Amino acid sequence: DAGVIQSPRHEVTEMGQEVTLRCKPISGHDYLFWYRQTMMRGLELLIYFNNNVPIDDSGMPEDRFSAKMPNASFSTLKIQPSEPRDSAVYFCASSVAGNTQYFGPGTRLTVL
């Protein structure tokens, strides 16, 4: 099993640019989670999906953030426009029926 796959692993962009982060969950997993990790705020849940449907997006910081899951094997997290305070490591995780969450390697985002 390849595990959760995320791309890109590193992203450096300038303020105001659009950023798209991608995630492929483990095959057969029906839950997908997007987290953001910073030193100041720790590990925060942004949004999660069940069977491709968003269940809870209360952690999405503001309208600049959006997430989609067009099918069971792909999800995106988009930031438009990006700001320096969005710099963080973004993790995607997946699970079966909300049990053990398996995390991807993360995308380290730097917004200059």
Next chain:
Amino acid sequence: GENVEQHPSTLSVQEGDSAVIKCTYSDSASNYFPWYKQELGKRPQLIIDIRSNVGEKKDQRIAVTLNKTAKHFSLHITETQPEDSAVYFCAASRGGGGSNYKLTFGKGTLLTVNP
């Protein structure tokens, strides 16, 4: 919503000693409590979890205890080794489907095991 407090924020022990990390939670409906280990620059990885129908669970050198009445749970690592050095996160959720699968994480404990 759920609030998870984790202590201490840093912990330094000598190799071979035991380490204990404690967490408290606020939502009495929470019933699933995982612990994750995150090495520097790596992803969080589950090391052990416990559900509310048991009070203790053990896996080799790692054990977790749960006190539902007091709403706290603890991670115990015995015979620590340098490779145990990492950040450890506790978390809590209600389970049961819908938005109840939301995991709330503690702020983490940086464990350093000195050789």
